[in-house]
Amino acid sequence: MESTKEIELQKTANKLTDDIQSMTNYKNLYNEIQRLVASRAVRKEDFKNTLVDALKSNGLETELRNTVFHWARTQGPLQREPEPLMPMLEADLSYLKRAQIQWERRIQKSLNSMCNELNVPLARIRFNMDKDELAEKWDELSTYDIDLSQYRPLYAPKDFLEVLFMVRDPSFKKQPGEPNWEFSHIQIRVKTLSQLRAMYPELSHGVPLLGVNPHMTAMGNYLNLEAERTALGERVLASNHAPIAQEFLKRGAPRAIRGKLWSLVLGSIVKDNDEEYYEELKSLVLQYDIMVDKLIIKDVQLTASNDDQYFVFEDVLYKTMLCFSRDSEVLAPVTTDRSAGGQVIHAVLQGKPATLENTLVFPPSGVIPFHGFTMYATPFCYLYDNPCTMYYTFRAFYLRYWFRLHTVSSHEQGIVALCLLFERLLQCHEPQLWAHFRNIHIQPIKVVFKWLMRGFSGHLPPEQLLYLWDLILGYDSLEIVALLAVTILSFRKENLMQVNTLHNIEAVLADLSSLKVMPLLQLVLLKE
Amino acid sequence: MANSVADNKRAVTNNLSTIYGRVPTIGTDKMRVTFCTDMDKSVIVYNFEKRGWTQVGPEDDWNFYWAVTQSCRTIFSVETGYRMSDNQTINHFPNHYELTRKDLLVKNIKRYRKDLEREGSLLAERGDGPGKYLHLDFIPVTFVLPADYNMFVEEYRKSPQSTWIMKPCGKSQGAGIFLINKLSKLKRWSREARNPFNPNLTKESYVISRYIDNPLLIGGKKFDLRLYVLITSFRPLKAYLFKLGFCRFCTVKYDTSIQELDNMYVHLTNVSVQKHGDEYNSLHGGKMSVQNLRLYLESTRGKSVTEKLFANISWCIVHSLKAVAPVMANDRHCFECYGYDIIIDNKLKPWLIEVNASPSLTSTTVNDRILKYKLIDNIISVVVPPDGVPDVRWNKCPSPEAMGNFELLLDEELAAQDERDNPTGKFRNQSNKWK
Structure with missing residues (x-):
């Protein structure tokens, strides 16, 4: 028994050593350690102990720990599954994977047909004139004037929802009289409200949170809760420990240090080699003219540019999204994830022979944007002035959470699971509303789907949205998004009960500007 | 029944006001509040009507007048001789300028x-x-032209690199504004302004301020x-x-x-x-x-x-x-x-x-309309006493709730x-x- 454990441990350690060597900051770390070893702090006669001490005293130990923390996060599931009381047979969910593969193929097909229709290639070397213009206007891409009137987003949240509605468990037999739009037949385990209460103890135990009342009295000698949290947060930052920063976020971040905390938790603190890489991405944008560029620019125009909360950041968003499309470091995590369909398009550069060197993965990131894709990045504009810093935190957030919101998968954090969680919670805890929706033949998921799919970006005012995302990071889970959606319906129940058309329901839910995220979530998790 | 009593009261006030040209003070609990506005803005009218106030003309007895500055000036001018009662309030000070x-x-x-x-x-x-x-x-360093021209030149010479902004004193919304970075440009402008074909310009005074170029x-x-x-x-x-x-x-x-x-x-x-x-x-x-x-x-x-x-x-x-x-x-x-x-x-x-003095109440967007609606609503609730009837004898200390x-x-x-x-x-x- 002991020995198997040891073997397992050895295996993990080996994998860790291998993987760390291929991580981007390995070189930096290695150089630093070499420098340390050569310094006087490390003595040959007592090598191990003096090295460990030196690592501790100059902060490299923390760096190493953070590296392992980030590595571990990329390996395991977002959260460990609670052991089921009754070991039930794992349901066969491979049909979800098939649905995803089909969905990916469908997107690729419409991409190709749009290219044919508009008579543009998927990819080509950018013409010199275009390249010069783009380079010149890089910081001001809102003035990069191209005709996009013929371009349309490939799909919108409602199209994706249609896809989800079509997903059917082949072994499931519909009971007579049962509506055929529920997700309930999909056998993904989702939490109950009491399980959520256990998962979010800070919220369910009524611990003082930021975002409830900033003037709330504090512990110790602080003027108020915000001052207390800021002082504590500064110490967390000084410690430089990513897991502590994650823990800290559970009670909401003070504005002034949120950006730094997020970067620490996500391991997206920019180092020299990151800046070089970001510049490389830019040069790839300038070098290649790919069809997705137009879709990206169109999407920024359709979303952020028209939004009074984000229009001022239009130019940095163009840059961010264009660089993202060229980022091949995104490709592997999103295509090899167990929830991905793994369909990748290869595009041959127009006018070149179809050889390996003229072929590129299309787009290099493997992510094909849809209507509202930009909204995954917009809130970061409030946190970071530097486009490069913003880029890496956005990217890390996307890779950890957002890509699961536009793929069909059985992942507990995926959009299907969130829809199911939303449905179950609504049905169990707001039966009256549930019945009302059923009576008027409207699927409740229909009115909240865009919130879920965008993680509420663009729907909540930035300040409230950032609190919500604090919780996502702090508890490392998207379940809070589904919970918030239920809570909002519950909060507006009286008004919802009085209307019976989709249009009017949407009107009741259109303006979320007065909502306060933290008190709402606390309220719903607190009561029992 | 109650209505007819109120109506009678109303008739009485109307009569008195035609005699004396002002609203007499009566029991405020029964008083009907009237408003008047010469601005065709729905945010204003909507806010008054929401309070159950009745719209009347400027010649009638109003309690609350949302006026353009011109009407306000007329009311306060000596020639008009309009005397306001204790239950009247108006949205400008006579010499706000x-x-x-x-x-x-x-x-x-x-x-x-x-x-x-x-x-x-x-x-x-x-x-x-x-x-x-x-x-x-x-405030940025500012001079009035033509009066302070010499002082301006003195200041200008201290840092000839800087840019200045010229604004006509009596205009708004960015009309007539221009930037200058050379004294010669100002001289040219003043020559042109004195052009006999354009006599209006000569009368107008301008302010010239150091332009905030950072x-x-x-x-x-x-x-x-x-x-x-x-x-x-x-x-x-x-x-x-x-x-x-x-x-x-x-x-x-x-x-x-x-x-x-x-x-x-x-x-x-x-x-x-x-x-x-x-x-x-x-x-x-x-x-x-x-x-x-x-x-x-x-x-x-x-x-x-x-x-x-x-x-x-x-x-x-x-x-x-x-x-x-x-x-x-x-x-x-x-x-x-x-x-x-x-x-x-x-x-x-x-x-x-x-x-x-008259910030725009025009709404350019949906959010703008909501904002301006709240602005008017909150203004009314701050300036009107808790009983909802304008009264100059009130101490003008609104409750925290009324401040919105x-x-x-x-x-x-x-x-x-x-x-x-x-x-x-x-x-x-x-x-x-x-x-």
Whole structure:
């Protein structure tokens, strides 16, 4: 028994050593350690102990720990599954994977047909004139004037929802009289409200949170809760420990240090080699003219540019999204994830022979944007002035959470699971509303789907949205998004009960500007 | 039954008012409130009607008149001889132009500084260089033309590199504004202005101010703040700041190059200017809320510098008001909501650019309409006593609930009271923050 454990441990350690060597900051770390070893702090006669001490005293130990923390996060599931009381047979969910593969193929097909229709290639070397213009206007891409009137987003949240509605468990037999739009037949385990209460103890135990009342009295000698949290947060930052920063976020971040905390938790603190890489991405944008560029620019125009909360950041968003499309470091995590369909398009550069060197993965990131894709990045504009810093935190957030919101998968954090969680919670805890929706033949998921799919970006005012995302990071889970959606319906129940058309329901839910995220979530998790 | 009694009362008041030209004071509990407006703005009418008030004409007896400045002037003019009753209120002070005309504002602030200096006030501490103040330099160096032309030239010669902005004193919404960076350009303008074919221009006076050429930029674009400040009394000063102000962005990237000096889409933030630009977006109208500006600044620059900026903004509003308070006709029937235009420079210092007596109530976007609706609603609830009927005998101390989105900037009366109650100053509350 002991020995198997040891073997397992050895295996993990080996994998860790291998993987760390291929991580981007390995070189930096290695150089630093070499420098340390050569310094006087490390003595040959007592090598191990003096090295460990030196690592501790100059902060490299923390760096190493953070590296392992980030590595571990990329390996395991977002959260460990609670052991089921009754070991039930794992349901066969491979049909979800098939649905995803089909969905990916469908997107690729419409991409190709749009290219044919508009008579543009998927990819080509950018013409010199275009390249010069783009380079010149890089910081001001809102003035990069191209005709996009013929371009349309490939799909919108409602199209994706249609896809989800079509997903059917082949072994499931519909009971007579049962509506055929529920997700309930999909056998993904989702939490109950009491399980959520256990998962979010800070919220369910009524611990003082930021975002409830900033003037709330504090512990110790602080003027108020915000001052207390800021002082504590500064110490967390000084410690430089990513897991502590994650823990800290559970009670909401003070504005002034949120950006730094997020970067620490996500391991997206920019180092020299990151800046070089970001510049490389830019040069790839300038070098290649790919069809997705137009879709990206169109999407920024359709979303952020028209939004009074984000229009001022239009130019940095163009840059961010264009660089993202060229980022091949995104490709592997999103295509090899167990929830991905793994369909990748290869595009041959127009006018070149179809050889390996003229072929590129299309787009290099493997992510094909849809209507509202930009909204995954917009809130970061409030946190970071530097486009490069913003880029890496956005990217890390996307890779950890957002890509699961536009793929069909059985992942507990995926959009299907969130829809199911939303449905179950609504049905169990707001039966009256549930019945009302059923009576008027409207699927409740229909009115909240865009919130879920965008993680509420663009729907909540930035300040409230950032609190919500604090919780996502702090508890490392998207379940809070589904919970918030239920809570909002519950909060507006009286008004919802009085209307019976989709249009009017949407009107009741259109303006979320007065909502306060933290008190709402606390309220719903607190009561029992 | 009840209705007919009210109607009878109404008939009586009508009769009396036709006789005496004013509304008699009657039992307020039964009084029907009437309003009058000569502005065709739905936000105004809607807000009054929501309160169950009845619209009447300016000749009828009104309790609440939302007037354009011209009608207000007529009412207060000696020739008209209109006497207002205790139950009437109107939305302008008779000589608001002391604050809202560009040349008079400058004159009053200069006088205020001299007065403080004479008193030996610490506020009037001098900064480096002649004419510079350490704490009271919240407006850019400004001269009135043609009157102060020689003084301007003297100042200009000190730093011939700088850019100046010319604004006609009596115009608004960015009309007639231009930038100059050479004295010759000003001379040429003045020659042309004296052109006999264009006699109107000669009469007009201008202010010329040092142009704030290092504005804080967000997303590379210049913006200014439009803040709403409500005054219910000048002596004692009672001032409230509306929390839902907004930033107005230029549609074109900021650029100080000479080629762009005449491009007003780069330099002027006025919506009335920007909306004619090709890049104008009618969904957001180039407006971002002050709350979001604050979120952005706190997140990217830190909390203490952001708090200092907003404290300095309040400071400059309060002192601009104190500067005009002695010359204002402090009619108890009046209140006024001013539109403050403030530019923040890249060192996070706020500059008061100008004050408007009739800030636009036109809504360019959906959010704008909501904001202006709330503004009018909150103004009415601050200026009208708790029983809902205008009354000059009320002490003008609204409850916290009545203030809505307004926050108290300064109430000299309450501050004085505080001082009496707590002479040690230990437990001072909000109301004397700026004393």
